[in-house]
Amino acid sequence: MTATNRKSIGFLSFGHWTPSPQSKTRSAGENLLQSIDLAVAAEELGADGAYFRVHHFARQLGSPFPLLAAVGARTKTIEIGTGVIDMRYENPLYMAEDAGAADLISGGRLQLGISRGSPEQVIEGWRYFGYRPAEGQDDADLAREHTKVLLEVLKGEGFAEPNPRPMFPNPPGLLRIEPHSEGLRERIWWGAASNATARWAAGLGMNLQSSTLKADETGEPFHVQQAAQIREFRDAWAEAGHAHTPRVSVSRSIFAITNDLDRAYFGGEGESRDQIGNIDAxxxxIFGRSYAAEPERLVKQLAEDEAIAEADTLLLTVPNQLGVAYNTSVLDNILRYVAPALGWR
Structure with a gap:
């Protein structure tokens, strides 16, 4: 499989909110309503996706399915998704019901990104949600077990023994999770930090989400390592023999500076570089750089990003606390000045 230049372009919002007077999202309610408004505005601009990050015990977006359903009801064409839901916290059967409902409301536009998750706000927060790893396992094993159950029930096959005296008539045979949305199983994405987890996701037939950080496995620049991860994922997909073609997304912080306000907010990001840090112990x-420059210079910089070239989907991380109007302009600048010059649109 060869890299494609045409990109599906969406936004990824972490959905921060704070009561600070400097923030335009000062409450959870404002955050949710503005997230819906930004998705509507992005669709009107011609963007392809509205994606949301999920963190628990934080002033961010913590319960994705009501938001996804609301976005699906207010829009008509834009993909709605997550990047990512932490599976350590999830009841996979209940999640399958919520995801099926949100997908049906949107007419089959849900792209559900899931993962083991990142370090959280509290110690072993999944325990407060009622989940513990089995003896001899760790929290990553817990996330993968929940994921395998979710993937299985999304197939839509019956597995539950019906009550011989039900309140309502049952269809014949074992019962499945309802509502079932046909095709959703092929629209599950795994957020992989390492090459090994990318191969694992490919084996299970999940699409790949690769973020602005990954395990530093070779010491090479971030975009080079990420491109290699994508190629390993596609090789593993081919080896698994899946019938359909996978999708791959990468996330980037990209800002086209077109006026003084852009320069005031992001002019200092122009010299950004990859950074090295530790996730847990x-x-x-390795954390990928941000891109911020005038459009012509930005086009030249992005043309050298190997991972963007390999991916079919680009998710632009947006500073949601700057408000819907400003973030709409951020997306418009990329779609208007940058994407066409790179052949992405």
Whole structure:
């Protein structure tokens, strides 16, 4: 499989809110309503996706399915998705019901990104949600077990023994999770930090989401390592023999500076570089640079990003606390001045 230049372009919002007077999202309610408004505005601009990050115990977007359903009801064409839901916290059967409902409301536009998750706000927060790893397992094993159950029930096959005296008549045979949305199983994405988890996701037939950080496995620049991860994922997909073609997304912070306000907010990001840090005590990570420059210079910089070239989907991280109007202009600048010059649109 070869890299494609045409990109599906969407936004990814972490959905921060704070009561600070400097923020335009000062409450959870404002945050949710503005997230819907930004998705509507992005669709009107011609963007392809509205994606939301999920964190628990934080002033961010913590319960994705009501938001996804609301966005699906207010829009007609834009993909709605997550990047990502932490599976350590999830009841996979209840999640399958919520995801099926949101997908049906949107007419089959849900792109559900899931993962093991990142370090959270509280110690072992999934325990407060009622989940514990089995003996001899860790929290990553817990996330993968929940994921396997979710993937299985999304197939739509019956597995539950019906009551011989039900309140309502049952169809014949074992019962499945309802509502079932046909095709959703092929629209599940795994957020992989390492090459090994990318191969694991490919084996299970999940699409790949690769973020602005990954395990530093070779010491090479971030975009080079990420491109190699994407190629390993596609090789593993081919080896698994899946019938359909997978999708791959990468996330980037990209800002086209077109006026003084852009320059005031992001002019200092122009010299951004990859950074090295640690995720927990177990993983040395490399964090990808931000891009901020006038459109012509930005086009030249992005043309050298190997991972963007490999991916079919680009998710632009947006500073949601700057408000819907400003973030609409951020997306418009990329779609108007940058994407066409790179052949992405």
């Amino acid at each position: 177990s993983m040395r990570a």
